[in-house]
Amino acid sequence: MNINATLIGQSIAFFIFIYLVKQYVWPPLIAAMEERQKRIEVGLLAAERGLSEQAEAEQRAQELISQSKDQAAEIIANASKQASNMVEEAKDVAIQAADKVKSAASAELEQDTTRVRNELQERVSALVMQGVNAVLSKEVDSKTHKDMLSKLSQTL
Amino acid sequence: MSVETLTTSEYIKHHLTNLTYGQIDGHWGFAHTAEQASSMGFWSINVDSMFWSLATVLIFFFVFRVAGKKATTGVPTGFQNFIEMVIEFVDNSVRDSFNYQNKLVAPMALSIFVWIFLMNFMDLIPIDWLPQIAALSVEAMGGDPHSAFFKVVPSTDPNITFGMAISIFILILYYSIKHKGLGGFLSELAFHPFGKWGLPANLLLEGVSLIAKPISLALRLFGNMYAGEIIFILIATMYSAHIGFGIFGGILQVVWALFHVLIITLQAYIFMVLTIVYMDMAHQKDH
Numbered sequence: 001m002n003i004n005a006t007l008i009g010q011s012i013a014f015f016i017f018i019y020l021v022k023q024y025v026w027p028p029l030i031a032a033m034e035e036r037q038k039r040i041e042v043g044l045l046a047a048e049r050g051l052s053e054q055a056e057a058e059q060r061a062q063e064l065i066s067q068s069k070d071q072a073a074e075i076i077a078n079a080s081k082q083a084s085n086m087v088e089e090a091k092d093v094a095i096q097a098a099d100k101v102k103s104a105a106s107a108e109l110e111q112d113t114t115r116v117r118n119e120l121q122e123r124v125s126a127l128v129m130q131g132v133n134a135v136l137s138k139e140v141d142s143k144t145h146k147d148m149l150s151k152l153s154q155t156l
Numbered sequence: 157m158s159v160e161t162l163t164t165s166e167y168i169k170h171h172l173t174n175l176t177y178g179q180i181d182g183h184w185g186f187a188h189t190a191e192q193a194s195s196m197g198f199w200s201i202n203v204d205s206m207f208w209s210l211a212t213v214l215i216f217f218f219v220f221r222v223a224g225k226k227a228t229t230g231v232p233t234g235f236q237n238f239i240e241m242v243i244e245f246v247d248n249s250v251r252d253s254f255n256y257q258n259k260l261v262a263p264m265a266l267s268i269f270v271w272i273f274l275m276n277f278m279d280l281i282p283i284d285w286l287p288q289i290a291a292l293s294v295e296a297m298g299g300d301p302h303s304a305f306f307k308v309v310p311s312t313d314p315n316i317t318f319g320m321a322i323s324i325f326i327l328i329l330y331y332s333i334k335h336k337g338l339g340g341f342l343s344e345l346a347f348h349p350f351g352k353w354g355l356p357a358n359l360l361l362e363g364v365s366l367i368a369k370p371i372s373l374a375l376r377l378f379g380n381m382y383a384g385e386i387i388f389i390l391i392a393t394m395y396s397a398h399i400g401f402g403i404f405g406g407i408l409q410v411v412w413a414l415f416h417v418l419i420i421t422l423q424a425y426i427f428m429v430l431t432i433v434y435m436d437m438a439h440q441k442d443h
Contacts, residue, residue, distance in 0.1 A: 002194045003315060004178070006202040010209060010319025011326075017213050017271070022263035025220040029243050030262075032227035039229055 125153045164393050171283065171389045173305040174202035174313060175290075188303035204306050205313040212274035212310070216267070242270065246428070253432045256439040258331070261432060268320070269428040275310040276381055276420030280413055283308075283388050311381040311423075314374065321374035324431050328369065331438040340441070369434055373427060380423050384416050 129149065169190060176193035177186055178200020186203075187193035193200070223239035232240055246266045254261050287306040294304035310316045332341045345362040346355055391412060394405030 002174075002176070002196070002200075003318070004176070004196065004198050004200045004202065006205055006313065006315035007319045007322070009201060009206050010316045011323045013206075013210060013213065014267075014320050014323040017217060018260065018264045018267045020217060021220070021267045022260055025217065025224050026243075026263040026266065028224035029220070029227050029240065030247070032224075032229055033240055033243065035229040036232075 129153055164396075167393060168386075168389050170302075170305065171287065171307070172386075174307050175204040175305040176200050177203050186303070187305075188300065193305075202307075202313055202315055204308065205310045205316050208278055208308055209275060209310040209316055212278070213267075213271050216270045216274055220266075220270070242266070249429060250432055253429065254436045254439075256335075256436065258435070258439065260327075261435050264327075264435075265428050265432050268431055269424050272311060272320075272377065272427050273420060273424035275316070276423060278309045279312070279381060279384055279388065279416060279420060281308065282409075283385070283392055309381060309385055311377055312385045314378045317374040317378040317381075318370070320427075321370035324373065324434065325370035328434050328438045331435060335439050336441060369430075373430055377423050377427055380419060384412075384419060387412055388416075 129152075132149070132152070173190045173193065175186060176196060178184065178193075178196030180187065180192055180196065187196060187200075220239060223236055227236060227240075243266065246269055247262055250262045250265050286308045287304075290306040291301040291304040295301040307313065329341075332344075336344065345366070346352075346358055348358055348362060350358050388409070391405050391409045394401040394408075396402075
């Protein structure tokens with residue numbers, strides 16, 4: 001417990017070491033810490049921005065989804081409308097075709113009827129003429145009665 | 157075992173004596189007794205205090221230097237994290253109490269805090285381990301183990317605490333004169349607090365408060381550590397008394413060591429904070 005030169009030794013050591021610490025220990029550590037602090041700040045800002053961007057993107061996605069849902073509904077409605085239209089059209093076409101076939105058939109039938117009637121008429125008139133000829137050949141000159149006969153055949 | 161043959165008072169005295177190197181009767185050598193050590197006068201050196209003081213500061217310097225070299229701006233791992241925690245703690249203390257631009261104060265505060273903490277920490281090493289190793293190695297080298305004094309806690313040596321406090325006092329004077337000018341500094345001593353008519357009283361008051369700074373710094377640390385060391389020594393003397401005393405002493409030692417952890421940290425912190433405050437006062441232009 002004597003005061004001696006240890007005092008001076010300690011003082012010298014003290015000055016040397018605070019100089020060394022100031023020169024070689026403090027700056028790199030404090031620089032690294034400050035640098036990291038800055039990076040953390042930047043990172044936190046970026047994270048915040050990312051979060052808001054994410055929220056925005058989600059909103060946009062929601063909008064897109066609802067939009068496309070609407071579109072899909074529209075497309076489906078259009079398609080079903082078109083389908084019913086097509087069915088209607090096909091029905092009309094079918095009805096028209098059926099009508100045409102029916103009318104064609106009835107026209108043919110009418111034609112046939114007329115033709116058959118005409119044929120029958122001709123044949124009957126021929127037969128009548130034959131009969132008349134046979135009955136009247138003796139009394140009636142075909143030449144004189146030719147006008148009357150043709151008139152008759154025409155009325156038949 | 158050489159130390160065991162000592163009486164209790166000799167044991168205590170042995171533990172409180174430094175290994176002193178100086179001049180005895182005209183030639184240089186180690187003091188063999190406490191009386192010889194005190195007769196050496198000022199130009200002698202406490203080798204043990206100096207050795208552990210330098211050892212602790214070198215440990216501090218290299219650990220922090222390694223941390224500084226490996227410091228990355230990325231995620232710090234355990235060791236770096238610990239070092240940065242200390243740095244941040246010191247940096248915050250400096251920011252809180254020191255309001256001027258001085259690149260020396262923060263590194264100095266860090267040095268003081270860690271250095272004093274490490275020197276105080278030597279107190280927690282069981283008090284006979286290192287002295288016993290020293291005595292045995294002296295004996296092995298053919299010396300006298302009884303004169304192998306070995307005080308391992310540098311901060312229980314007033315030379316060490318005064319050495320630091322006086323260095324800080326020199327810095328206080330340097331920065332006071334640098335920032336206030338010699339005239340400013342002297343007028344602060346002479347004309348405050350009672351104006352120019354109370355000059356003698358001013359000089360006395362301010363002079364005392366100025367001188368009290370290094371003395372209180374040094375004596376506070378020395379007193380606390382010395383008292384703690386003595387209690388450890390007294391507890392240690394119980395081991396040789398009786399088995400019951402020995403067990404009781406063991407419990408006491410653990411309790412005191414746990415309490416002492418608090419004291420050594422607190423003393424290091426107080427020394428650091430007061431240094432910062434004194435430096436702040438040295439920079440103040442208006443008193």
